[in-house]
Amino acid sequence: MISTSDIFHNLHQQVRFITKEVNELLKQYHLYSSQWTILYCLDQFGPMKQTDIWKYLNVEAPTTTRTLVRMEKSNWITRTEGSDKRERIVRLTSEAEDLLPIIKESIQKLEESLLSQLSSEEQAHFYYLLKQIGVKKGERSIVY
Amino acid sequence: MISTSDIFHNLHQQVRFITKEVNELLKQYHLYSSQWTILYCLDQFGPMKQTDIWKYLNVEAPTTTRTLVRMEKSNWITRTEGSDKRERIVRLTSEAEDLLPIIKESIQKLEESLLSQLSSEEQAHFYYLLKQIGVKKGERSIVY
DNA sequence: TCATTTTATTTACCTGGGTAAATAATCACA
DNA sequence: TGTGATTATTTACCCAGGTAAATAAAATGA
Numbered sequence: 001m002i003s004t005s006d007i008f009h010n011l012h013q014q015v016r017f018i019t020k021e022v023n024e025l026l027k028q029y030h031l032y033s034s035q036w037t038i039l040y041c042l043d044q045f046g047p048m049k050q051t052d053i054w055k056y057l058n059v060e061a062p063t064t065t066r067t068l069v070r071m072e073k074s075n076w077i078t079r080t081e082g083s084d085k086r087e088r089i090v091r092l093t094s095e096a097e098d099l100l101p102i103i104k105e106s107i108q109k110l111e112e113s114l115l116s117q118l119s120s121e122e123q124a125h126f127y128y129l130l131k132q133i134g135v136k137k138g139e140r141s142i143v144y
Numbered sequence: 145m146i147s148t149s150d151i152f153h154n155l156h157q158q159v160r161f162i163t164k165e166v167n168e169l170l171k172q173y174h175l176y177s178s179q180w181t182i183l184y185c186l187d188q189f190g191p192m193k194q195t196d197i198w199k200y201l202n203v204e205a206p207t208t209t210r211t212l213v214r215m216e217k218s219n220w221i222t223r224t225e226g227s228d229k230r231e232r233i234v235r236l237t238s239e240a241e242d243l244l245p246i247i248k249e250s251i252q253k254l255e256e257s258l259l260s261q262l263s264s265e266e267q268a269h270f271y272y273l274l275k276q277i278g279v280k281k282g283e284r285s286i287v288y
Numbered sequence: 289t290c291a292t293t294t295t296a297t298t299t300a301c302c303t304g305g306g307t308a309a310a311t312a313a314t315c316a317c318a
Numbered sequence: 319t320g321t322g323a324t325t326a327t328t329t330a331c332c333c334a335g336g337t338a339a340a341t342a343a344a345a346t347g348a
Contacts, residue, residue: 004255111148132261
């Protein structure tokens, strides 16, 4: 019988461990994990409004502002005014677009190596169980 | 087929969500999640050296120093010099000891509610799969 | 003994999560 | 049209993770 606090403690630990590994890998590109998350997002969806980004990533607006300011300084992205003058539209720089495939591949390899002990079925099951956490009694979470 | 980045993205999200919930609950005690982790630790093991704490929690020493300083200010713990004058021994205050059982119970209830969609077997399996992450090929992780 | 190395803790500074409140632009509608 | 509400972003300030380097005490060993 496993105690609930053991589960949450280990969940926390593993996430810290993973973040550390990702940051270690990204160091050579002078990037950090949450910056990478945003780059990945922009690669997937193309130019986005700041609001689109933080809503998609499920973080707060100020957190995203701060990270984007840093990324603009280090020339990963640009932020231009939208037709609605309140909005900022975020775009990858050409330098970012050039490096993206390389970084994407090395992150992919790292992630695969972190999951190498789990079969596809186990990964799917893990994903399913993970998604159930926080779902209230009576509700149902459907994983697509 | 689930992409590895989906798994890690959701892992990250869930941990943020859980931490937010715990912080929300702890707000009434003017406590924060990682302070609670330390209290829980001291409750389990009794007085500990700072080094024991950060090694057990698997975080860095400066992180622990900072949190302990805050907890000392808010009267959750004391730090006294050990016989080895480099060491600091951390103890719960009597106020902390009084409140601990109450807080422990409400955290326990929160954790159970977060896991309410998972049976004991699923929880155990989740724990097992979680532990496999980061384990290198060829190595083996044994869960006790 | 005393110089060197190791160990425990701290300081300074970085990223990245959060909240509350301030701007600034747009929208809604009387 | 113009006022009030809403929306997008920012600013200021928490907590919590990290690294690098400083300090101070203890351990080691020639």
